[in-house]
Amino acid sequence: xxxxxxxxxxxxxxxxxxVKIECRSLDFQATTMFWYRQFPKQSLMLMATSNEGSKAxxxxxxxxxxxxxxxxxxxxxxxxxxxxHPEDSSFYxxxxxxxxxxxxxxxxxxxxxxxxxxx
Amino acid sequence: GQNIDQPTEMTATEGAIVQINCxxxxxxxxxxxxYQQHAGEAPTFLSYNVLDGLEEKGRFSSFLSxxxxxxxxxxxxxxxxxxxxxxxxxxxxxxxxIFGAGTRLAVHP
Numbered sequence: 001x002x003x004x005x006x007x008x009x010x011x012x013x014x015x016x017x018x019v020k021i022e023c024r025s026l027d028f029q030a031t032t033m034f035w036y037r038q039f040p041k042q043s044l045m046l047m048a049t050s051n052e053g054s055k056a057x058x059x060x061x062x063x064x065x066x067x068x069x070x071x072x073x074x075x076x077x078x079x080x081x082x083x084x085h086p087e088d089s090s091f092y093x094x095x096x097x098x099x100x101x102x103x104x105x106x107x108x109x110x111x112x113x114x115x116x117x118x119x
Numbered sequence: 120g121q122n123i124d125q126p127t128e129m130t131a132t133e134g135a136i137v138q139i140n141c142x143x144x145x146x147x148x149x150x151x152x153x154y155q156q157h158a159g160e161a162p163t164f165l166s167y168n169v170l171d172g173l174e175e176k177g178r179f180s181s182f183l184s185x186x187x188x189x190x191x192x193x194x195x196x197x198x199x200x201x202x203x204x205x206x207x208x209x210x211x212x213x214x215x216x217i218f219g220a221g222t223r224l225a226v227h228p
Contacts, residue, residue: 006161034216043206043220044162093161095216107152108216110161 003027004096006111014119015086021079021114023094029074030096034108035067038091050077084118091115121145123219125207130225131197139192139222141207149210153181153192156204156221165192165205194224202226 003026011019023033031052036044048069049057056069066088068080077096081088095108122144131137143151150169154162168174168183168190180193192205204221211217 041223043218046215046217049215091159107164107167109164110154113159113161115159 002098002109004030004094004109004111006094006114008114009112010115010117012117012119013084016083017118019081019084019116021081021092021094021116023077023079023096023111025075025096025109028096028098030077030098031074032097033071033077034095034097035069035077035079036093036095038093038113044093047079081116084116086118089116089118121209121211121217123207123209123217125205125219125222127220128223128225130227131194133197133199133226133228135197136193136195137197137224139194139205139207139224141190141192141219143188143190143207143209143219145209145211145217147211148185151181151183151190152208152210152216153179153190154206154208156206158203162206197226199226199228 005024005026007022033050035047037047038044046059047062050069050071052071052074058064066082071077091113093113095110097108098106125141152167153165155165156162166181168181173182178195183190202225204223206221207219208216
């Protein structure tokens with residue numbers, strides 16, 4: 001149980017392109033999903049917290065107009081990197097947590113990640 | 120502020136035991152997680168501690184001391200496939216997970 005699917009797994013595109021990444025919880029409802037970014041040999045950095053039916057909460061320093069997050073249902077959240085540039089190249093990972101009501105002692109389950117390369 | 124420290128790299132021999140330490144300082148604490156991450160892959164959940172003491176799960180055990188802001192992950196009977204990064208993460212305020220930089224473990228024959 002607790003499977004999170006992330007798609008696509010790899011994207012290579014030209015500078016200026018917008019890229020959409022999908023994160024789905026396959027066998028549970030996720031009221032909260034999280035989006036992380038990870039640079040080589042560094043830890044996961046939380047970008048934003050996505051709550052179903054409401055606006056995402058962005059971490060300090062993350063441009064909300066550049067990284068658009070939509071969480072339209074209990075099983076799907078999307079991250080759109082708008083007008084991507086080479087410095088946006090990174091490993092983007094989503095996670096989802098089981099349990100309704102915001103229980104904090106449920107582990108986050110991660111998608112397989114999306115490796116984004118902007119040429 | 121929030122700060123999580125763990126060693127950058129460790130090496131160990133196949134069949135041995137290794138302990139990976141993690142110290143943390145957070146505003147608010149709702150539990151500590153350990154994740155394993157192989158290169159180029161997403162993290163996978165290993166363990167969760169919210170009360171003081173040792174949690175054992177097969178070859179892996181995790182310990183927590185809340186008063187000391189300290190945890191460790193113990194890996195027994197090391198296998199080559201255990202070569203990976205091990206991430207310590209703390210649930211602080213607003214239900215967010217704050218990750219340490221990770222410890223890269225290399226297991227040698």
